[in-house]
Amino acid sequence: MSSNVQFTKGKGIRLYTPQEEEYIDAVSGTFNIALGYSHPELTEHLKTQLENLVHVSSSFNGDLVQQVLTSILEHAPDHITDGWLRDIIGSTANEGAVKIANKYNGKNEVISLSMSHHGQTLYATSISGNAFRRKSLSSTLFIQHGTVPAPYCYRCPYSAKGAPACGFLCTEAIYDYIQYSSSDNVSCIILEPILGNGGNIVPPEGYFQRIKKICDELEIVLIADEVQTGIGRTGHMFASGYYDIQPDIITLAKGLGGTGIPAAAILYRSELAVLEKFEHSYTSGGNLLSLAAAQKTMEIVSREGFLENVRTNGVLLGQLLQQLQEAYPQVIGDVRGIGYMWGLEIVDKDGAPDVALTNRLIEMAFTDHQLILRGSRYGFGNVLKVRPALTATADDIVLICDRLRQLFRQL
Ligand SMILES: Cc1ncc(COP(=O)(O)O)c(C=O)c1O
Known part of the structure; x- marks a missing residue:
C-alpha cells in the first residue's frame, strides 16, 4: 500500500x-517496533547514549558487545552459546550465517523453503524462495541454491490431508532435491520458524524434528532465521526454543532494536565460531546506539x-x-x-x-x-x-x- x-x-x-x-x-x-513507538524507557536510554557517544570502531566496543551478547544468549536454547554483533540488518545477518556454515563444513550450497524471505541484499534475495523479488535480477543472482516446498498445510503442495498422516512429504523433498537437483554439496538449510512474509505459515507438529534429523544425517548446518519470530514475537523469546528446532545458528534483527533502531545478531553453537572479523563486519554494525537499543530491549522483554x-x-x-x-x-x-x-x-x-x-x-x-x-x-x-x-x-x-x-x- x-x-x-x-x-x-x-x-x-x-x-x-x-x-x-x-x-x-x-x-x-x-x-520491528517490538516495544511500540517511542517506548519511554528505551527512548530515555537512547537519548543518554546519543548524548554520550554514537559510534566507536569495533576495536573499542568489545565490552558492550559482550554484555549485549550475554543478555541475548541467556535466553537462547542451551546449545547456542556464542554470537556475532557486527550487522545491523537481517539480510546481512543471514549472509553471515551462511558464511559461517560454508566455512565450517567447506560446502557451498544453500537450501531454503519456497515462499521464504531472508532479505533483499543480492545474496539474501538469491536464497529467498520468492520469485517476484528475483524476476528482474536473474542475471546477477547467485546460483548455489535450491528451494523445497514450505510446510503450508492449508494449501499443501502435495494435496495431502495434513501431518503427520502425510508422512511429511515436504521434508522428504529435501532428500529428492539433494539427490537429483543439487550439486551434492549442501552446506546449510535456512528456514523461518514461522514463514512471515510467505503468509504466517506455521509448520505442523513434528516438522522441525524431521528437519533436524535430516540435517544431522547429512551433516547440514541448520539456520533458523528468527528475524521476525525472535525477541518475543511468538510469546517466547525464541521460536527455536519453543518449537525445539535445535538450529545450529539463529539470526535476529527487527525486534532486537526495540523501537525501530536497526540492530541484528547471529547466534551459534561454539564450534561454529569460525569467522574472522575481516570476513563479516560492517561500518555501522555494533554501533553504540544499536547496542544500547538491543541491551535495553532485552532487559525489558525479559522482565x-x-x-x-x-x-x-x-x-x-x-x-x-x-x-x-x-x-x-x-x-x-x-x-x-x-x-x-x-x-x-x-x-x-x-x-x-x-x-x-x-x-x-x-x-x-x-x-x-x-x-x-x-x-x-x-x-x-x-x-x-x-x-x-x-x-x-x-x-x-x-x-x-x-x-x-x-x-x-x-x-
Ligand atoms: C524472516 C526475515 N529474514 C530477513 C529479513 C531481512 O531483514 P532486513 O530487512 O533487516 O535486512 C526479513 C525482512 O523482512 C525477514 O522477514
Whole structure:
C-alpha cells in the first residue's frame, strides 16, 4: 500500500499525523517496533547514549558487545552459546550465517523453503524462495541454491490431508532435491520458524524434528532465521526454543532494536565460531546506539510478566480473529498464528487465494478505519497480517479486532 499520509509522532500502537489524526498500527511498523513507538524507557536510554557517544570502531566496543551478547544468549536454547554483533540488518545477518556454515563444513550450497524471505541484499534475495523479488535480477543472482516446498498445510503442495498422516512429504523433498537437483554439496538449510512474509505459515507438529534429523544425517548446518519470530514475537523469546528446532545458528534483527533502531545478531553453537572479523563486519554494525537499543530491549522483554502478557493476550487475539473467521467464512479461509504473530488467509468464493481482495482490505482498513495492516508477499500474497507491538495491552488487542470487525462488515 502506498499512501500520502505522513506520520510525525508515535506512541505505543498509535501513530499521529501533523494534524493529530490517530491511526492504529496493527503490524508494529514492519514487525520491528517490538516495544511500540517511542517506548519511554528505551527512548530515555537512547537519548543518554546519543548524548554520550554514537559510534566507536569495533576495536573499542568489545565490552558492550559482550554484555549485549550475554543478555541475548541467556535466553537462547542451551546449545547456542556464542554470537556475532557486527550487522545491523537481517539480510546481512543471514549472509553471515551462511558464511559461517560454508566455512565450517567447506560446502557451498544453500537450501531454503519456497515462499521464504531472508532479505533483499543480492545474496539474501538469491536464497529467498520468492520469485517476484528475483524476476528482474536473474542475471546477477547467485546460483548455489535450491528451494523445497514450505510446510503450508492449508494449501499443501502435495494435496495431502495434513501431518503427520502425510508422512511429511515436504521434508522428504529435501532428500529428492539433494539427490537429483543439487550439486551434492549442501552446506546449510535456512528456514523461518514461522514463514512471515510467505503468509504466517506455521509448520505442523513434528516438522522441525524431521528437519533436524535430516540435517544431522547429512551433516547440514541448520539456520533458523528468527528475524521476525525472535525477541518475543511468538510469546517466547525464541521460536527455536519453543518449537525445539535445535538450529545450529539463529539470526535476529527487527525486534532486537526495540523501537525501530536497526540492530541484528547471529547466534551459534561454539564450534561454529569460525569467522574472522575481516570476513563479516560492517561500518555501522555494533554501533553504540544499536547496542544500547538491543541491551535495553532485552532487559525489558525479559522482565517478569512481559512475555506472559504476550502469550495471554496472544490467545485473546487468536480467539477474536477466529470469531471473525466464523462470522465471515466466505472470505477468511484460515486463521493461524501464535503470540502476536497472526495471519488471516483471504479467499474468494471458491476458496482460492484472493490477492486483490487482500490488498483492497488493507487500503480500506487504512482509509476508512485508520487501521494499519500488511499483506503477505509484499502485496503479491493473500494473507492479512496482524502483529502488534509486544507492548500492546488487552484493550489494544480488542481495539484492533473491533476495527477489523468493522472492516469486514463494510465488505
Ligand atoms: C524472516 C526475515 N529474514 C530477513 C529479513 C531481512 O531483514 P532486513 O530487512 O533487516 O535486512 C526479513 C525482512 O523482512 C525477514 O522477514
